[in-house]
Amino acid sequence: MLPRVSDDEEPSPAMSQAAELQHPASGAEEFDFGAKVSSSGKLGMWIFLLTDAMSFGGLLLGYAILRSGSHDWPDPSQRLGIPFTAGMTFILICSSVTMVMALAAAQEKNKKGLLLWLGLTILGGVMFLCGQAKEYTSLISEGAGITVDNMWATFFIPTGFHGLHVFTGVTYLSVIWVQSARGKYTDGPNASANNIEIAGLFWHFVDLVWILVFTFIYLI
């Protein structure tokens, strides 16, 4: 389906041949307008994120419709700790910048830098999860719960699913970290940072969703 696949790790001989044969006149390449190339792995992650965005969109839209139809919706700042959550938001932003620094290190074949920045990214994710666990336990001990009212339902469901995405990302990046420690993305002529970039796409998307959740559920 994709016109060209070039920067997957360990390209097969057939694929590198195909990459050598590329020229603009070839019919199969017409859809790729520029000279740049996307990997099939990257396209796969983007398509997944696109559909995942629709899932989160569904949760947020359900919230928006319940809230706009209600005349006694409480101000979220009366129930939620805004400064604490702003701190959690900042941690996620930090973990996004460490993720792109990890990618830059991998592209420079700098294994130490890759392990450091990736490790800090994972740490940020773990800190976010700890913050959310603390937030949830204190809210629940004060009587909050999914079935208490619509406000709490539309608070716990999207933030809970987001937290599970962070956990997914932490698991994913931890596996990538172990592979990086073995030199998979930096050592040898065939090493490619492509899988680091794909993992980064997932991680930044989780940050992007939090930006929207923080604004719509905590601030507005």
Added chain:
Amino acid sequence: MAGGHSKKEYIVVFFVLTVLTAIEVGIKYMHLGRGMMVAGLIALALAKAVTVAMFYMHLKSETRSLKLIIGLPMLFPALYAVVLIVESIARSAFTWKQMVG
């Protein structure tokens, strides 16, 4: 990778995201009118989301085919969301008016 990203750009984007977040929290406590506050917060959130997608997810330097595959299918869910929210707000304002008289 699509090329053209620099570490300096990554750091600049980090500061932009941090400052926009601080402004958001500031707007929350500035006691603006509700409409102003909501409009400002949504604009800032969308600006931050687009910044992350463009610079950290490198969408700005992707191939045109990838941009098309992502951009066009996102347009309709966005439109869908806007229409449903506007309808919901309009309906609730209408029923509220009837109830209050």
